[in-house]
Amino acid sequence: MLGDMAKKVQVRFLPDDKTIEVDKGTDLLNAAIEADIYIDSICGGRGKCGKCKVIVQAGDVTAEKTELLEPGEIKKGYHLACMTRAEGDVEVLVPEESRVGLLQILMKAEVVDAGKLDPPIVKFYFELSEPTLTDNLSDLDRLKRALSDHGFEDIMGPLPVMRRMSNLFRKSEWDVTATVVEDGECHELVHLQGGDTSARNFGMAVDVGTTTVVAELVNLSSGEIVAKEAAYNKQVIHGEDVLTRILHAEEEKDGLKNLRMLIVETINYLLKEMMDEAGVRRNEICYAAAAGNTVMTHLLLGLNPAHIRREPYIPSANFFPLIKARETGIKINPEGYIYILPCRSSYVGGDITADVLASALHKTDKLSMLIDVGTNGEVVLGNKDWMVSCSCSAGPAFEGGEVDYGIRAMVGAIEKVTLTTDLEVRYKTIGDVKPKGICGTGLIDLLAEMFMHGVIDRSGRIRPLKIPRVRDGPEGKEFVVVWADETRIYKDMVITEVDIRNIIRTKAAVYAAATVLLKTMNYSFDDVEQIFIAGGFGNYLDTRKSIWLGLLPDVDPDKFRFIGNGSLAGARLTILSKKSKQEAIDIAKKMTYIELSVTPSFFNEFTSAMFLPHTDLEKFPSARELVI
């Protein structure tokens, strides 16, 4: 029997094709961690979040019963990795949706280390004693007496909560659940419910992107993500980048107010969708965290962004108070609170603070770089002792902007592309449906393939090939990616030279920013021990092709760590853990930054990077063979 315990089994993970030897009986989640395979898990491996779905393709496993898998999934071999033990050699496929990067591993470490979740909003169920002539505390004092057993002294509520208290206590026969915010100096009773509702304590995390807004609804009692939604930022009708938004806010009557309403509407739309999806009521959501760049944060709060775009580039604020939901217009419980991740400067915002938090760059000994490609590109360099950041205007090319048939990553978006030797296009769409556009990863694939196959030259111009897919269009030459009859839009889906220039500009800006940052600190890419890639397409990015294009530096691919949407993940961490929330503040305070717009070398680096992969081929040895 003792011998049995030490028996080793092999677990092979696909599609990575990594095999690891573990003790028999090890759960697949821990096996994956040892294999450096990043499987999503929020609940810390307790079988509660349902995120760590894997498909057992072969071998002998024992699995605990769970309600988090649909019958259809079970039929296909789906298991929860954390609840499934390898009893013999096993072959496990990790589906794409279960991979959300290093973040989850870091998060799991946080949560498991802390022994429990530590959200800034907590629920307590009390069976209060009924008042008598001798025990005649006021209703509020009766509740306070109960709360003091949990270390909360002198908690009070806002008027709307206090007004409901007296009737609620009697109607629910003194069995009540109190929701308390515990956030720095703010201790407040934000919600009261009859009966025991302590298992339903919801929070929202929002990535307030310039182009795309992504939100999650999380049960803070269990750590489970119960819903997730994304949508375009409704503000895009007033400009695609932050500068045009600032101009709109400054120059149009009620411009700022309208922009604020549009982003609030966007968030409320996502919230409504998530509430419907998860069967959660508004009053059950008493906390939300939002991460956005500095301009988006200003627009969300209605703060004047005008001086962000003018030298010396001064925002109204970088740190924000905890704000009553009611005051923001965001339709969670009106007495709940909205936390805004702090910014570092006008062009390094709360989204980057969130990225760093999610990547744990601020806790590592290793010299690390973080690259976030959104409508702005931001780069952070540093480790646990120091951090320096910079920002560049990348443009929305990878989120569906500035590219005729660009769309964000959604069902129907082409996310993978290969070209055959006779220049036919093979592609895969999200949801495996007919395509309606091309998302960021698809564009990177497409450009890399076109470059590799000589369809475009190093400056991004389409070569005059005599094939039907290459033709003259209204904006110069264009390449047909999908013929009309294969699409859902009944038009030839093309990529134009203008599109390509926009994509090259984006990648050049990001690469130049990273280069300038390194040079300023007297480092080179070879010194960097790990590179975190954040942004909407983070997880699915093909590093090899990204290097060919010169978007990512030509370093050992093992150095890349994909953290996915770090802005969203960082926001999520702050609603799950007060400790993370404090870390976010420390990050924003500690990080220094370089203003690229007043750094002369940036323009030179940017110009040099406006080629595929770069003017200086020495920097991209892996791509040299592609250059014809």
Add this chain to the structure above:
Amino acid sequence: MLGDMAKKVQVRFLPDDKTIEVDKGTDLLNAAIEADIYIDSICGGRGKCGKCKVIVQAGDVTAEKTELLEPGEIKKGYHLACMTRAEGDVEVLVPEESRVGLLQILMKAEVVDAGKLDPPIVKFYFELSEPTLTDNLSDLDRLKRALSDHGFEDIMGPLPVMRRMSNLFRKSEWDVTATVVEDGECHELVHLQGGDTSARNFGMAVDVGTTTVVAELVNLSSGEIVAKEAAYNKQVIHGEDVLTRILHAEEEKDGLKNLRMLIVETINYLLKEMMDEAGVRRNEICYAAAAGNTVMTHLLLGLNPAHIRREPYIPSANFFPLIKARETGIKINPEGYIYILPCRSSYVGGDITADVLASALHKTDKLSMLIDVGTNGEVVLGNKDWMVSCSCSAGPAFEGGEVDYGIRAMVGAIEKVTLTTDLEVRYKTIGDVKPKGICGTGLIDLLAEMFMHGVIDRSGRIRPLKIPRVRDGPEGKEFVVVWADETRIYKDMVITEVDIRNIIRTKAAVYAAATVLLKTMNYSFDDVEQIFIAGGFGNYLDTRKSIWLGLLPDVDPDKFRFIGNGSLAGARLTILSKKSKQEAIDIAKKMTYIELSVTPSFFNEFTSAMFLPHTDLEKFPSARELVI
């Protein structure tokens, strides 16, 4: 010269006819304090509040120039006591308006001891430096850096303030005044103004009475009371006492909401009057404190009072959070705060906490009693080590309710009455105009005189005297106080037997409450070293006549201390001083109380007190001669 310094002079104070010897050159305010004459002074004797007006009738004084006296006043010999020094023997008349009881002396001690005012809201003027590329803090951080020199760290503002910041700073060329609330854990930037407005920092104190609401506007930078107004509580249309108000709140549709709106309207009316009077704008008032009984406090905040009237008499709350003005409907600066004085129990409210605070009963070694006669009568017994309180329903007789020609103390109210031996009526009205009604002190005078001259008997019945003033009216016998042609109402102003019964019921309830409290603690009136009299008519009450009626106990008149409207004065102390505010909380926590409605002896004591002065004449030796 040395001999000169020690030279003594005599200061005689009228109408008290007290003479005191002081050093030559002593100011009249300090001379008055030594003579135990209570002259009003808010600014601590700094010549700023203009409250300590006295008339120098004879003798040699030197006075500093002041703008706080009108030319007409100067002509009549008015001086500010604090700015006037006795250079020889002096005779000084202290007019009634300058006497506001012991409170001012206590307040002066507070303020002078502390060296300065210590309000929970402070203004700071800053000449901020303009941002540059190297000093590129955000606007908020720039202000925070300036505030940190004053010990405020991490101050933030609500969104409306933060939204104005960026433009305001630039428009005012970085010269700004920040208003900061510093109140326990609440540190907030509540207002921003261009230029230096630090001398205009206003707060409001409100006595939220069941019948009468009184408010003061105070400049917290100087301590000066800049305006004062009183009005009937608009809620009286829904009942004269707290129990009928509770019933209205419970039983009428929107009853609670309507009552809340009525008291808020009353306060806003007073506020508007005061703002117009003093030339103060809404946004300049960032703090207010309100003291009221527990029911009035519930109605002001919209808290459910229903269970206050039912055994075991449970209020929704006794302690209240600091509340954003915006949420209350009170129209000071919407980002300002309203502080509600804490209550002890359902029937011992924030008004009594304020009374105790104003009287300083909680700081004395002496066994002290406090009697507050309003629509409710409350009695507190104790000293710095312990306090016990009780409450009784007194009725609004002394505030103009339940008495046909009763009105509150206002211009045209009869405040003093004497009867001649042939039963003619001599009276004095406030403002010396034609009478329109009789206020509390007038009623006490009137009843005492009627009793003394045998117009009424010990049970309050009007004797069938054959004089025109005694006649039969619709409610039984009545006594004509003023004939129609002398009034401003063109009707005979009468007092009826029903009126008299109501007044006797009020005085009986108060006396019985005091008696029960003493008995419970095993004391008698003789043990009590000082008795504070609070309530709207506090300062002007004739103690001798009050003893004749049995309203006040028959003790050495020197034991009585009149603190005037202690509810208002206590509220004022909390806006002038954070220390006082903390004391108010300590008082409410420390004070125990006795529920008279479940104390059997109360009914017996009440019944015994339903005579003039009392069933037991042994208790009132001074009144024995009056009993025919």
